[in-house]
Amino acid sequence: MLRRPSARRKAGSEQIALNLVPMMDTFVTLIAFLLYTMAFIVMTHVETPLPTASPTEVAQKLKEKPLQLTVSFRTDETEIWSPFQKITSKKIPNTPEGTPDVMAIHQRLVEVKQQFPNEKQVVLAPSGSISYDSLVAAMDGIRMLDATDPAIIVKNAETGVDEALKLLFPEVVFGNILSND
Amino acid sequence: MPAFRSIRTRRRKKKLNQGFELQLTSLIDVLVIILVFLLKSYQTSLNTLSTVEGLQMPISASQDEPRDSLQVIITPEGVTFEGKRVVDFLQDSGSAGATEGNYKLNESDMDEGGRRIVSLFNTLVSAREKSELLKAKSPVRDANGNPLPFDGILAVTADKRIHYDTLRKIMYTAGAAGFKTFRFIALKKET
Numbered sequence: 001m002l003r004r005p006s007a008r009r010k011a012g013s014e015q016i017a018l019n020l021v022p023m024m025d026t027f028v029t030l031i032a033f034l035l036y037t038m039a040f041i042v043m044t045h046v047e048t049p050l051p052t053a054s055p056t057e058v059a060q061k062l063k064e065k066p067l068q069l070t071v072s073f074r075t076d077e078t079e080i081w082s083p084f085q086k087i088t089s090k091k092i093p094n095t096p097e098g099t100p101d102v103m104a105i106h107q108r109l110v111e112v113k114q115q116f117p118n119e120k121q122v123v124l125a126p127s128g129s130i131s132y133d134s135l136v137a138a139m140d141g142i143r144m145l146d147a148t149d150p151a152i153i154v155k156n157a158e159t160g161v162d163e164a165l166k167l168l169f170p171e172v173v174f175g176n177i178l179s180n181d
Numbered sequence: 182m183p184a185f186r187s188i189r190t191r192r193r194k195k196k197l198n199q200g201f202e203l204q205l206t207s208l209i210d211v212l213v214i215i216l217v218f219l220l221k222s223y224q225t226s227l228n229t230l231s232t233v234e235g236l237q238m239p240i241s242a243s244q245d246e247p248r249d250s251l252q253v254i255i256t257p258e259g260v261t262f263e264g265k266r267v268v269d270f271l272q273d274s275g276s277a278g279a280t281e282g283n284y285k286l287n288e289s290d291m292d293e294g295g296r297r298i299v300s301l302f303n304t305l306v307s308a309r310e311k312s313e314l315l316k317a318k319s320p321v322r323d324a325n326g327n328p329l330p331f332d333g334i335l336a337v338t339a340d341k342r343i344h345y346d347t348l349r350k351i352m353y354t355a356g357a358a359g360f361k362t363f364r365f366i367a368l369k370k371e372t
Contacts, residue, residue: 021205024205038219038223038225043366044244045243045366047362047365048365049362050356050362050363128345131343131344136241136341139365140243
């Protein structure tokens with residue numbers, strides 16, 4: 001469109017002012033929403049079933065003699081053993097702080113897992129004086145596989161494909177809930 | 182005061198009356214940075230599990246996110262079930278400011294040879310019955326048309342200083358009341 005000479009002179013110097021107010025409104029609303037719905041404390045859980053025992057199950061176990069890997073936490077040491085002597089029992093002394101040596105327990109359990117790759121369950125038998133904090137740390141060492149651990153390969157029963165395990169012994173059961181010692 | 186203002190003063194006044202434009206660019210820069218940071222570190226929670234002030238939770242590397250379930254909270258003062266205090270631990274002179282948790286139960290609160298906590302058992306049984314009643318009235322049914330069974334999951338949020346002896350009594354009591362699975366709630370270890 002042809003402009004007037006006066007308009008032509010001013011045309012190049014016009015500045016467009018971008019209206020940023022709606023964008024700012026959006027940002028402020030988004031930030032408020034994110035802050036309101038954000039979880040600042042991230043929680044996790046370790047699941048454990050209540051142990052059950054029926055006479056038929058006990059009779060079956062006595063007949064089959066499974067591994068029944070057991071970790072007993074005592075006041076000065078931790079013992080990793082099998083009631084049916086499927087593995088060599090190992091006693092691991094506690095750290096100087098008096099807590100279970102989670103690293104050593106984990107290493108021993110990795111060795112056991114290499115022997116019995118299809119085993120998933122560990123029975124815990126802690127003494128009454130062990131703290132909950134130590135117990136959760138020990139359960140982590142029992143359940144989780146570290147990135148530095150050797151790969152444990154197991155054939156998937158459904159697909160028939162070899163797979164590297166992601167968890168060491170995922171099922172942790174407290175074996176002495178019913179006892180009072 | 183002079184009767185006539187100078188030309189410069191008049192020009193300055195005219196300039197002020199024209200209005201000014203706020204420089205929003207730097208403000209938007211800040212907002213964008215905050216937004217990117219929040220989106221990067223954004224995490225929501227799928228549960229309504231609660232904690233109480235002063236509770237020191239253990240830290241776990243487990244990756245399982247807890248879902249909603251009935252919850253028992255064990256603090257140095259007592260045991261709380263669904264926000265209601267059901268058991269008080271014995272407090273003595275050593276309890277005040279103690280670094281170790283002092284979790285002594287009153288003998289009169291126990292039965293079955295000191296293994297079961299009576300008040301907690303009664304509360305858990307009534308909670309189970311209420312849950313079963315709700316499931317019986319719910320239109321959600323299993324394949325055979327029966328009401329869904331009681332899931333029996335109990336979330337345990339406990340102070341990290343608690344000894345297993347106390348925890349065992351609570352687990353025993355919950356087991357006797359029909360709870361078959363325990364979820365120990367912990368803070369997630371940052372990886």
